[in-house]
Amino acid sequence: HAVRLDGLGTTIFAEMSALAVATGSVNLGQGFPDTDGPDSLLEDAIAAIRAGANQYPPARGIPALRQAIVDHQKRFYDLSYDPDTQVLVTTGATEAVAAALLAFVEPGDEVIALEPYYDSYAAGIAFAGGRRVPVTLRAPDYRLDLDELRAAVTPRTKVLLINSPHNPTGTVLTDDELRGICAVAIEHDLVVITDEVYEHLVYDGLRHTPLASYDGMAERTVSISSAGKTFSVTGWKIGWVTGAPEVVTAVTTAKQFLTFTSGAPFQPAVANALALGNEYFDALRADLQSRRDLLCDGLAALGFEVHRPAGTYFVTTDIRPLGHTDGIAFCRMLPERAGVVAIPHQVFYDNPDPGRPLVRWAFCKQPQILQEALTRLQNL
Ligand code: PMP
Ligand code: GLN
Numbered sequence: 001h002a003v004r005l006d007g008l009g010t011t012i013f014a015e016m017s018a019l020a021v022a023t024g025s026v027n028l029g030q031g032f033p034d035t036d037g038p039d040s041l042l043e044d045a046i047a048a049i050r051a052g053a054n055q056y057p058p059a060r061g062i063p064a065l066r067q068a069i070v071d072h073q074k075r076f077y078d079l080s081y082d083p084d085t086q087v088l089v090t091t092g093a094t095e096a097v098a099a100a101l102l103a104f105v106e107p108g109d110e111v112i113a114l115e116p117y118y119d120s121y122a123a124g125i126a127f128a129g130g131r132r133v134p135v136t137l138r139a140p141d142y143r144l145d146l147d148e149l150r151a152a153v154t155p156r157t158k159v160l161l162i163n164s165p166h167n168p169t170g171t172v173l174t175d176d177e178l179r180g181i182c183a184v185a186i187e188h189d190l191v192v193i194t195d196e197v198y199e200h201l202v203y204d205g206l207r208h209t210p211l212a213s214y215d216g217m218a219e220r221t222v223s224i225s226s227a228g229k230t231f232s233v234t235g236w237k238i239g240w241v242t243g244a245p246e247v248v249t250a251v252t253t254a255k256q257f258l259t260f261t262s263g264a265p266f267q268p269a270v271a272n273a274l275a276l277g278n279e280y281f282d283a284l285r286a287d288l289q290s291r292r293d294l295l296c297d298g299l300a301a302l303g304f305e306v307h308r309p310a311g312t313y314f315v316t317t318d319i320r321p322l323g324h325t326d327g328i329a330f331c332r333m334l335p336e337r338a339g340v341v342a343i344p345h346q347v348f349y350d351n352p353d354p355g356r357p358l359v360r361w362a363f364c365k366q367p368q369i370l371q372e373a374l375t376r377l378q379n380l
Contacts, residue, residue, distance in 0.1 A: 004126050011119055012347045016331065023335040026365075026373040028295075029343045031167070031313060033364040037231040037273070038280065044269035045236075053265045059256050060248075061089025061240070061267060068271035069240050076199075077210050085245040088252050091262040092237035093197045093226035098124040099254040100193045100222045100241065101159070105130040109158035114144065116348030116355055118167050118195070125161075133157070134350045139318065139358070140307065142169035146180035153184060159191045160184070162211060165198035168345060168360040169316055170309020172202055175209065182214045191247075192217065197226045197239070200281050202311040203289040212242070219244045222251060227270045229313075230284070232364075236266045288313055288363070291370060295363040298374035313364035316345065320357045322380065327359045339376045 013030040020027035036042060060066065066083040073079040081087055090096040097120060105111060107129030113121050115134035125132045135149050162181060164173040173181070185192045194211040202208050212221040226239035239262075241251050273280075292308065296315055300306045305318035324330045327344030334340050345358035363370060 004129075008123055008126070012343055013119075016341050016343055019335050020341040023339065023341075025335040025339045025341045026369060026376060027341045028361040028363070028365065028370075028373055029331075029341040031362045031364060032234040033232040033313075034366055034369060035232065037233045038276065040276075041231055041233065041269050041273045044272050045265050048265035048268045053268060055264060056261045057089075057264045057267055059261055060084075060087065060252060061262070062264075062271070065089055065238075065240075065267040065271040065274075068274040069242065072274045073210075073242060077213055079210065079213055079242075081242050082245070086242055086248050088241040088248050088255060089262055089267060090224075090239040090241060090255055091259045092228060093195060093224050093239040094120050094237075095255065095258060095262070096222075096224040096226075096239045096241045096251070097121065097161075097193065097195060098127065099251045099258060100224070101125055101128045101130065101161075102254040102258075103250040104159055104191045104193075104222075106158065108156065110154060110156040111159045111161050112149070112152050112157060113161040114163055114166060115350065116168055116345050116358075117161075118163060119348060121161055121163075130158070131156070132350065136349070136351075136354055137166065137169050137171055138354060140305075142166070142171045142307065142316070144171075144173060144177045144180070146177065146184075149180065149184055153188050153190075157188060157190060159193055161193045161195070163195040164211075165196075165202055165208065165309075165311025167198065167312050168314050168343070168348060170307070170312045170314055172206055172208065172311040178209060178211060178214060181211065182217055185220060186216045189220075191220055191222065193222045193224065195224045197224065197229050198312045199225055200230045200284060201288055201313055203285065203292060204310065206310055208311070219247070222247055227266075227273065230281075231270065231273050232284075233266075236263060236270070238263050238266045238270050291363040291365070291367060294367055295361060295370050295374070298370070299361065299377075302374070302377050302380070314360050314362055317359050317361065318357050319359055325357055327356060330359060334380075338379050340373045
């Protein structure tokens with residue numbers, strides 16, 4: 001196979017979900033909810049299929065969804081976009097990230113990414129011929145060190161690839177951190193690709209702030225989100241990009257030759273869901289916050305060092321208090337020993353050392369499932 005595939009192998013999510021099935025384990029590995037999204041959303045997709053929404057939609061997405069994305073950005077963040085020129089519907093955020101990297105990275109360009117990084121970033125950068133330059137969010141708080149970010153910039157830097165709320169640490173970047181990112185991007189004239197798929201999953205009264213809302217960022221920012229997390233339909237793979245017209249056109253050019261269009265019957269359903277009342281978004285947050293606390297408290301009681309996340313549906317633990325040192329070995333042993341699956345952080349690092357003792361657990365599961373996992377973990 002081609003050199004660009006070197007080191008990519010099989011994603012940890014596929015490996016660990018297969019292991020969960022094979023061992024009958026509770027799967028707190030791959031991040032997907034174990035209940036479906038809102039009934040109205042499911043019914044709308046079924047109705048759309050019956051109504052014949054089964055052929056190629058327009059390349060940029062159906063007008064109703066593009067308008068709904070615009071309305072959502074206005075309603076939650078007071079950001080204004082033109083639905084015809086500033087929105088692109090993609091096959092999940094995964095395609096959006098890949099198409100954005102293909103659109104802006106030349107072979108040999110450097111892409112600075114927060115580490116630990118979501119694994120598709122590494123593949124997307126490699127496909128574009130770019131070089132990954134990590135800036136590590138370090139334990140115990142997993143904050144961004146702006147000096148490290150500034151030090152990572154070289155004359156070859158082209159893109160900052162940001163993710164907040166951040167998978168896997170749960171970090172929600174602060175206003176100071178976001179301002180620091182903007183200052184670096186503007187000073188060095190960088191493109192910022194910002195993956196905000198967990199925009200609605202922030203807890204304890206915190207709010208997500210899009211990078212695109214800062215001065216000087218509108219023209220250089222590719223903002224990415226997805227219906228998968230917000231509406232608990234990770235298998236639908238409807239994502240989107242917003243940004244300046246030239247930026248969205250560039251990403252569209254790449255996207256049209258990856259998939260051309262995305263999920264016809266899902267698009268009108270997601271359009272309606274984006275217009276759901278605040279009570280939907282509030283309930284999602286409240287529900288996940290209580291699951292977060294259930295899992296965090298339970299893991300802490302078992303002896304793990306727990307980092308309670310401000311956002312996402314993942315909690316990070318340090319396994320050393322239980323006498324383990326290597327997350328990969330721990331996660332390979334866990335299904336056999338306890339019937340639970342989790343994800344080792346190490347696979348999201350270039351330099352594996354800071355991630356070695358860290359393990360990620362998903363809490364987007366029904367409370368009784370989380371409780372069952374905790375009960376099983378007593379057998380460790
Ligand atoms: N970015 C991050 C940070 C994610 O965690 C995920 C989902 N696991 C994605 C992108 C992919 O989103 P989608 O399923 O919409 O492609
Ligand atoms: N984003 C989810 C996670 O981080 C699922 C990833 C995947 O299956 N590729 O677990």
